[in-house]
Amino acid sequence: MEGFREIVEGITRLLVPEVSLTSSVPPKQPAFYNPAARVSRDVSIVAYNAFITSTMEHSFADALAGIGARALRVAVEVKSMDEVYINDVNPIAIEIAEEASRLNRVERICRFSIDTAYRFLAEHSGRGSRFGIVDIDPFGTPAPYVDSALRAVVDGGMLSMTATDTPILYGIYPRIALRRYHGRSIRCEYANEIGLRLLLGMLSIVASRLEMGIEPLFVQSTRHYMRVYAKINVGSSSADEMPSRLGYAYHCNSCANRFIACIDEHREECNICNSSRLIKAGPLWIARVMDEGFVYSMSRVIDDMGYDLNLDKEAVKIVRIAREESMLGEALYYTVDEVTSMLKVRPPSTASVLDMLRSNGFKASRTSLSLRGFRTNANIKEVCDIIRALTTDG
Ligand SMILES: C[S@@+](CC[C@H](N)C(=O)[O-])C[C@H]1O[C@@H](n2cnc3c(N)ncnc32)[C@H](O)[C@@H]1O
Numbered sequence: 001m002e003g004f005r006e007i008v009e010g011i012t013r014l015l016v017p018e019v020s021l022t023s024s025v026p027p028k029q030p031a032f033y034n035p036a037a038r039v040s041r042d043v044s045i046v047a048y049n050a051f052i053t054s055t056m057e058h059s060f061a062d063a064l065a066g067i068g069a070r071a072l073r074v075a076v077e078v079k080s081m082d083e084v085y086i087n088d089v090n091p092i093a094i095e096i097a098e099e100a101s102r103l104n105r106v107e108r109i110c111r112f113s114i115d116t117a118y119r120f121l122a123e124h125s126g127r128g129s130r131f132g133i134v135d136i137d138p139f140g141t142p143a144p145y146v147d148s149a150l151r152a153v154v155d156g157g158m159l160s161m162t163a164t165d166t167p168i169l170y171g172i173y174p175r176i177a178l179r180r181y182h183g184r185s186i187r188c189e190y191a192n193e194i195g196l197r198l199l200l201g202m203l204s205i206v207a208s209r210l211e212m213g214i215e216p217l218f219v220q221s222t223r224h225y226m227r228v229y230a231k232i233n234v235g236s237s238s239a240d241e242m243p244s245r246l247g248y249a250y251h252c253n254s255c256a257n258r259f260i261a262c263i264d265e266h267r268e269e270c271n272i273c274n275s276s277r278l279i280k281a282g283p284l285w286i287a288r289v290m291d292e293g294f295v296y297s298m299s300r301v302i303d304d305m306g307y308d309l310n311l312d313k314e315a316v317k318i319v320r321i322a323r324e325e326s327m328l329g330e331a332l333y334y335t336v337d338e339v340t341s342m343l344k345v346r347p348p349s350t351a352s353v354l355d356m357l358r359s360n361g362f363k364a365s366r367t368s369l370s371l372r373g374f375r376t377n378a379n380i381k382e383v384c385d386i387i388r389a390l391t392t393d394g
C-alpha cells in the first residue's frame, strides 16, 4: 500500500504510515501510529501475558485501534489469545491492520470493525459477548469511553486505558480535571502520580455507579501519557467498597510535606510545620495503585519470555522497578532534586539516598514513575535530615 512501510515492533510486523516515522508529532491522517509509544505497548504485552493466566475469557478488544499496533501485537505476542477485536472509526486504519494481520498469520483470530468506539463497545455489552480485556487508547482523555468500556468487560476481566491530556491531569488545568475526572489536579513534583490516582478515582466512581468495583493492577506514566490497568469485578459488594478508596492528596507549599487522607477527613494545617499553605488534589484514588502479586507475575513474564518477545530495555526496567515499589506501596513519591533544591545542597545519587534511608530504619524503594524519584515511609522532615546528613558527610 502506497505511503505505508513495514516495520517490526516486538516480534510483530506492522504496516505504518511513512510520515509517522519522520515527523515529530505523528499525523492522524491517513492513519495514526506513534513510534514513541512502543515502550507503553511493550509494557502492555507483559501485563496482558501476566493477566491471561488468571482468566478464562481469552479475548481482547482495542476499541480505538489505529493501524492495530497494540492489538496486532496482542494477537502475536500474548500466549493463548483466542480472539482479538480491532476497531477504529478510520476505515484506512482498519484496512491496513487487516493486511498486517495476514503478514503475521493471525487473521484467523482477528475480528475487524469500522465503527465509533461507543457503538462497538455497546454491541459487546451483553452477557456472552463481553471481552476478557478491553483497551481504550484515545487522542486525549479516555473519560467519554469509560462507561461503555466497563460494560463490555467480563466479570473479573481487565480494563486498560491511556490518557494523554497530561496538562489537565498534571495540574495546569485543575478545573477541567474536576469535570473530566471528578477531582482537582495540582502542580507538584509527583504530578503524574496524582494524575494516575485521578484516573483511577474516576474509573472507580463510574464503576460503582454501574454496580462494579475496580482493583488497580498496574500503572505507568511518562511526561506525555499515563496508563492504568485494572481488574473489573461486577456486583454491589465490589461497588460498595469503592467510596472508602477515595480521598484527597495534600501538599504543603511551605515544607513540601505530602500525605493522603480519607474523603471525610478535612485538614487545614500541615501536621509537620503547622502552616496553612496546604493544597489539595482530589477526590482521587488513595488505595494502592499496583497489585504486588500482579507485578510479580509481570516480572515472571519478563524472566520467562522477555528475550523472545524482543522487549525494549526501558520497558523491562519499568517493570523491574515497579516490582520493588509494589512491595512497599507507600503513596506519593519524593524526588531527590526537589529536596536538594529546597535544602540548597548538591544532589546525591538516588541509590545513596535509598541506602541511607534504609540504614536509618526506614523503608525505601525507587519508583517507576520518575527517574530520580523514591518512595519511603519517612516524612519530609526525616527525608530532609537524611539528605542533609548525606551531603554534609560526602
Ligand atoms: C491514539 S490512536 C490509537 C493508537 C493505537 N491504540 C496504538 O496503540 O497504536 C487513537 C485512534 O482513535 C481513533 N478514533 C478517534 N475517535 C474515535 C471514536 N469515536 N471511535 C473509534 N475510534 C476513534 C482514531 O482514528 C485513532 O486511530
Ligand SMILES: [Zn+2]
Pocket: 252, 253, 254, 255, 256, 257, 270, 271, 272, 273, 274, 275
Ligand atoms: Zn508543612
